[in-house]
Amino acid sequence: MSSGSDYAVQLQAAADFIRGNDDFLVVSHMQPDGDAAGSTFGVAWMLRAMNKRFTLINEGRMPEKFKFMAGSLPIIDYEKDRPNRMFGKVISVDCADFGRIGKVKDCFEPDALLLNIDHHATNDLFGTVNVVKADAAATVEVLYDLAVELGLPFSAEWNVCIYSGLLTDTGGFRYSNTSPKVLQIAADLLNRGVQGHDLAERLLETMTFGQISLLKKTLNTLSFSHDNRIAWLSVSLDDLRSSEAASEDMDGLVNYARNVEGVEVGMMFKEKQPGVVKVSLRSGGQANVAELAQRFGGGGHVRAAGCTIHGTLEEAIERVVQEVGMALS
Helix, strand or coil: CCCCHHHHHHHHHHHHHHHHCCCEEEEECCCCCHHHHHHHHHHHHHHHHCCCCEEEEECCCCCHHHHHHHCCCCCEECCCCCCCCCEEEEEEECCCCHHHHHHHHHHEEEEEEEEEEECCCCCCCCCCEEEECCCCCCHHHHHHHHHHHHCCCCCHHHHHHHHHHHHHHCCCCCCCCCCHHHHHHHHHHHHCCCCHHHHHHHHHHCCCHHHHHHHHHHHCCCEEECCCCEEEEEECHHHHHHHCCCHHHHCCCHHHHHCCCCCCEEEEEEEEECCEEEEEEEECCCCCHHHHHHCCCCEECCCEEEEEEECCHHHHHHHHHHHHHHHHC
8 A cells, every 4th residue: 555666566557457357346445426336337347348258246336326337248246137157357446444345245156356556545455466556546547557558459448438437536626636647637537538627527517306305314313522513414215215225325415513613523423224234434623534434343544434333223323423532632
């Protein structure tokens, strides 16, 4: 997870892994976001350009709003259509730790070789080969470098995947991870024909009716503590059902807590199933939410992280708010 020559060595090892193997299983983390989706389909277009065989999979359903990146490429929903075979060559993308792969690990051969491509500082280097750049804005930034290392042509489909991952993980090039390199890559992709305004409209601006309905309910839960330095929202299973919203419709809601003036840590508590709560944490100031998430077995970035709490929604809120409050004081 270092830079310079170490990163160059990692890229070369990753390129050798792909060149020297075939019949890959490509997987991203559970509940994929734009970077995970862009990385999954980006790897697929790279493998297709190299005439490699591959299977795309995720523990659950790939959100509809990201499927345009796939073109004609199929992706398996493991919970509905588990493969009837095992895989010995695996490429994981955007997974901060092995657990984020989820149940898909059950179709890895016991001695499977795994290429771990990621950009999370909390990555535990679980791969046989690891290419992890913690100061990259998104995993697709690493894929851009890998494509250059492999000498691959930049197809129109691949360009869209990389730009989409950068766009979403930088919040439309607004977050602190928007480096000069990010903008250089984005400019290169725009020069190659990517319609950036269309992707911004599709990925950042358009909202479903389920999203709007859920937002109306969720804003009623907005709460503050510790002199308004901590803010949080919550979504129960009943809220999700009554809104007729999909799980991915919760994406981005945490920002309504983080963006309030004076808030240092904004959080979103999502009841995934009875007794299981997913927590998203965002730092609006100097707080390192990756460290806070790690205290609950999670991880992520300094300003964006997550974890899972076992307990009721109320118990999860009480535990995490107390922990964050202690950290801030």
